[in-house]
Amino acid sequence: MNGGRGRAPGAGSPMLTSCSSQKMCSWVMSCCLALQHLAVQTSLLCIFHLLLLPTLPQEPPHAHTTSKLLARSLFACGISTVLQTTLGSRLPLVQIPSFEYLVPAMVLSSHLSPGASTDRNGTAMASTCLVPHCRDTGSWADSLQEVSGAVLISGLIQLVLGVSGVCGWAARHCGPMVLAPSLSIIGLSAYKEAAFFCSTSWGVALLLVLLAVTFSQHLQSCHLPFCAGPHAWEGTTEYSAPTLRTFSVLLPFAGVCIVCAILSYFHVPWESLDVTMAQLSWANSTSNAPWIHIPYAGAWRWPLLTARALAVGIAMAMGCSMNSVGCYVLCRRLLRAPRLPPHACNRGLCMEGLGSVLAGLLGSAGGTASSIANACAAGLTQAGSRRSVQVSALLCMVLGLSPRLAGLLTHVPLAVHGGVLCVTYAVAVGTGISYFQYTDIDSGRNIFIVGFAMFMALLVPRWFGMALAPLATGWVPLDLLFLSLLMGPVFLTGFLSFFLENTVSGTLEERGLLPEQPWKARAGDCHLHGERGEASQAYKLPAGLRRLLPSSCKAFPCCFLCPGSEEEEEGSCATEEGTAGPGEGTHLLPKPSSGELQPAIRPSQTDMPAWHTVA
Incomplete structure (x- = not known):
């Protein structure tokens, strides 16, 4: 379940790429x-x-x-x-x-x-x-x-x-x-x-x-x-x-x-x-139910507040x-x-x-x-x-x-x-x-x-x-x-x-709160800028709604519901600077158990989770 990020699509990553090149097929998979x-x-x-x-x-x-x-x-x-x-x-x-x-x-x-x-x-x-x-x-x-x-x-x-x-x-x-x-x-x-x-x-x-x-x-x-089928512009077969x-x-x-x-x-x-x-069985529960009934507030009874x-x-x-x-x-x-x-x-x-x-x-x-x-x-x-x-x-x-x-x-x-x-x-x-x-x-x-x-x-x-x-x-x-x-x-x-x-x-x-723990991201850690950039892109509001919001979300309650301008700038910079070619590492991360360094490979756009990229 915690497979590596460098695996082939469909082998260990959570995204679905088998139908990504064909719109109709992608909708079939989604349905x-x-x-x-x-x-x-x-x-x-x-x-x-x-x-x-x-x-x-x-x-x-x-x-x-x-x-x-x-x-x-x-x-x-x-x-x-x-x-x-x-x-x-x-x-x-x-x-x-x-x-x-x-x-x-x-x-x-x-x-x-x-x-x-x-x-x-x-x-x-x-x-x-x-x-x-x-x-x-x-x-x-x-x-x-x-x-x-x-x-x-x-x-x-x-x-x-x-x-x-x-x-x-x-x-x-x-x-x-x-x-x-x-x-x-x-x-x-x-x-x-x-x-x-x-x-x-x-x-x-x-x-x-x-x-x-x-x-x-x-x-x-x-x-x-x-x-699965061949790409019309590449001549290759999709897995x-x-x-x-x-x-x-x-x-x-x-x-x-x-x-x-x-x-x-x-x-x-x-x-x-x-x-x-x-007593729990619902036999013949559809015999007298209507085909169409539009629900609306108070249609049955108003909630009783006591x-x-x-x-x-x-x-x-x-x-x-x-x-x-x-x-x-x-x-x-x-x-x-x-x-x-x-x-x-x-x-x-x-x-x-x-x-x-x-x-x-x-x-x-x-x-x-x-x-x-x-x-x-x-x-x-x-x-x-x-x-x-x-x-x-x-x-x-x-x-x-x-x-x-x-x-x-x-x-x-x-x-x-x-x-x-x-x-x-x-x-x-x-x-x-x-x-x-x-x-x-x-x-x-x-x-x-x-x-x-x-x-x-x-x-x-x-x-x-x-x-x-x-x-x-x-x-x-x-x-x-x-x-x-x-x-x-x-x-x-x-x-x-x-x-x-x-x-x-x-x-x-003892509590598992060290900064280098992989589950925890702290502000100011240079090797986690890429992850913060991904979070900014994955969890941000739709573009149309963001344009309606003020440039700086510092007024209550926007300060708790959307990222501030500093966080957005930091995320965008991290996304730009953290982009690397396939197989390239951008930072060196110390292993939690030792002082050795190991390369940290940022996932490419195709390796992003499907719930982010498909939508």
């Missing part, structure tokens, strides 16, 4: 990658709604209503994805309602319903009242209305965090000792959901996992004749893309769904659904902000892109906030956040393209306009969703572990910080999930706030590791 992103996004959206809707008071909504809810989420996620890739961080990140929205929403809905429900592990519980003085508001619609209010509040808070520069400041102070446990827990936090959905049919889930692992790892160098690795998620996803459809057609039993699973919604919204914003920063780092590392500057982090969080505000106004049950699963899928397939993500966003908006088409997505077998979680979130765990190489992991200080943060992040949510009434501060909104935060493993890991890393004394070498 196929967009379908792959849509498949992963569909699994996460279905998982979110399947786990949340049974926790609503009284009877869950009817099948055609769930199709409308899914359509509204798809529409909001599509718009948020376009904003993220165009005006936000500019990384090829798909937007979905993440698990950091699911846990607080389930806490709020279970507080409103004293009846039976399902916990986050999917197991049935006799009572889900996690705070004292639970009461029933009367219907699932009222509860969903209050959840939408919490989503709206979380979006507004994320906007404030992005505009004020808090997100970029926090990202700059997150070293390897914060990133390693945080990314690892982000991946491990989905193991319960993965096991829950895989249990419907372990054979189907294992088949998907086996195919994905085989295509992405064992057959990663297998080149099939896909969109084909590593098709099996590039579509190592889409091909297993589609193949397993086809196999399940064939088995169902011949009435071959392959799925075992218990009582809990039967003290409970405010408390849960704060927890949603804090958890999703930490998840998003981790997703930015994860995507950047998997695609071997330049280090993300603070202003790109701030813009990304602002766009996610706008998407969550839109989702709340549309009546969605979850906001929008960067998809860990899609970022991991891009790293697994080594195919990251901004254009393909934007095409998938357009497909989401089209599906969001048709609840009948959106309802068709609910016919995907539940075990397929579990298999997708197994394949994608495993990459996040491995990426987090890879950050330990930059620290002194033999240090007692580091061993304690990592072990304590990760263990408590898994222990505390489990304890609160098992306890009947663990919190009783005397004010219900405060109970909901603490409970929503303490049941989020990502928040606990990020908070504990950040606090201990910055309060427990340790040397820079």
